[in-house]
Amino acid sequence: MSEQDQPILRVEALSKRYGDRLAVDQVSFDLWPGEVLAVVGESGSGKTTLLNCASARLLPDSGRVDFLTRHEGVVDVYRLSEAARRLLARTDWGYVHQNPADGLRMDVSAGANVGERLMALGERHYGRIRQEATQWLSRVEMQEDRIDESPATFSGGMRQRLQIARNLVTRPRLVFMDEPTSGLDVSVQAKLLDLLRTLTHQLHLASVIVTHDLAVARLLAHRMMVMKDGRVVEQGLTDQVLDDPQHPYTQLLVSSVLQP
């Protein structure tokens, strides 16, 4: 089968319990190459827990995550060795944190942040690392001459751009994003959304984006899933779910927004 005929990520019956509370309850979904899936819901709906379980950052209690690798076919992510899983996470996957400080090394320069994944893969040529980092800074619309500055001196929007560049430098095919634009000013948010939209498009990135902001889902996602109390209550094409919501909770969500 060609790549286009198989999902790049297949999540099956994932569950995660915190004490008595079921944070994620039997959630399944398929994600296809180049497809952007938004997971929406309010705080506590389990969307971030789902993201972390699907991205192998948090061990689920049950369920399974299959990933279509570049060269070795489909792998069961949780049956890979720790080494292989970590390699996957820093090559073919990306993870964009809500708070850029969680995804960046705040005490090293922008260039080193972008170059780290390359060095982790064995790149040992300073000049090439720097060249690659420069290109990525410009790709995320940052000034190249800030390559030696510390992210601690950057604005929130710039830090988020840097985090994105740091993730994309190894050309991943799947990027997980946790509320990538919340916590930013509205104007900064709009620019970042546009950047994400362009990059996912140009790089044919598959992405799972957790957001509580329906406008983010509208702009970025092909499909969306609505979560409540750990379950998926509704899913479909993004415009379908937003324009013709079926579930009472989705209707409430959509009607609560001024113009999604």
Added chain:
Amino acid sequence: MSSTLSGTMGGAMSVTAAVQVRDLGKTFTLHNQGGAELAVLHGVSLEVRRGECVALDGPSGAGKSTLLKCIYGNYRTTQGSLIVGEGENAIDLATASARQQMAMRRTTVGYVSQFLRAIPRVSALDIVAEPLMEDANGDPDKLVAARRAAETLLLRLRIPVRLWSVPPATFSGGEQQRINIARGLIRPRPVLLLDEPTASLDADNRITVTAMINEAREQGAAIIGIFHDQRVRDSVATRVVNMADFK
């Protein structure tokens, strides 16, 4: 119902019409208003073949736009079947997967809504070219060709060249509508859904758009549209269907 349609589950099937609507019903259930139900469509059946242009008629509130949105998959159907496409590409929207619906929008059905949903910071030219650029898969030659095709359309629709590189959010209603039409028509598709495509156009542009719709139909598109303007309707429609007939 044609025998080939029985028991279809969104898979490949053989269909002669580009759009086949059978006993379609659409009811909105408003859960947050005591579960009130709004039955907008009921018992709608319609077949449209390639080369046909069907104008939907009826008073406002009769469900014309709702029907177009159902055919585009923007609204989900409550009842009946809704088969779009021909041959292997035909799918029943009532049962099709999200992935099939996305493929349908990419290859089979174009939709020109009344209002342009502008995307921040994307130029008018790129908005128009986007459907072709998606097909290009990064091939630089195809990307150039997509932009060139967009330029041709924008010229024809009299969008001043100085606006091509500007995001259309600030454009006038008429300009936005022409951008929308150009985007909807740039990639020839077997099915075209038009919701008031000429509502805010001046006479010259109305004539141009009318001509473009006819060209698309002559090239084999099955067109379903809402045209309030009598002159436009008379010059593009091969058939008029009154929504009231379904009630």
Added chain:
Amino acid sequence: MNADVSRAPDSSDSGYNFAYLDERTKRMIRRAILKAVAIPGYQVPFGSREMPLPYGWGTGGIQVTASIIGRDDVLKVIDQGADDTVNAVNIRRFFTRTTGIATTERTVEATVIQTRHRIPETPLQDHQIIVYQVPIPEPLAKLEPREAETKMMHGLAEYGLMHVKLYEDIARYGHISTTYDYPVMVDGRYLMAPSPIPKFDNPKMHMNPALQLFGAGREKRIYAVPPYTKVESLAFDDHPFEVQRWEQHCALCGAKDSFLDEVITDNDGGRMFICSDTDYCGQRRENLAAVPANVAEAKSA
């Protein structure tokens, strides 16, 4: 390491076991050392004891030395290359009082050398053991504060982060500015902090005939480089590893190949460069049978 240690000799303080530590503790530490030797560069945890010296004064090195030293051993202790600085003098006196064994300032005479910040210039022999005092055994500690994560990185040999540090050096200063505790790869597997020795000494660790032991008292870690083990200093292809070089020669012995300390000689800005390794410098002067070089002459050279 090679003698009967069941009783303290006459010349030492009574009331303490030989070399201060009790025999059980020594066995525990020896086990850690054996494991460390078996897995070159790997940091072995051990039950570090309270010592009659504060942390930072070489408690890790002292415990290692105390566990391996025997009555026939000859001990040399250096601090910054010198045998006569406070730290070296105190540790040497500590072992004299608790073991009564012979000590020396001569590198060639020593069987065990405990060191802080230097490797002697005189090449070590295969019957010698060098014990390093280590403040921070984890080379990744400054870059990755989570210990669970650094352990994972060692386990999986994920060492890209160390190059991030070197990258930062070049980006900031145009060259790798790390001059001491310069990270090394041991036997192609484990990333290791060589303790705060100058990078000048890094090449001496490579394929050294002596056994090299490292003790970190506060951090409770022991690690080792067995004799004749590959020790490679990290670098970039286009920024290779380089050791410090001086334009001056040693003002006392004239050495061109040793690590030099800059010494302020008066309140008028007078200074000179002399060997950091006092034994090496002294031997050279003896062997050359020459009068100490004229300081002023060396300064102008």
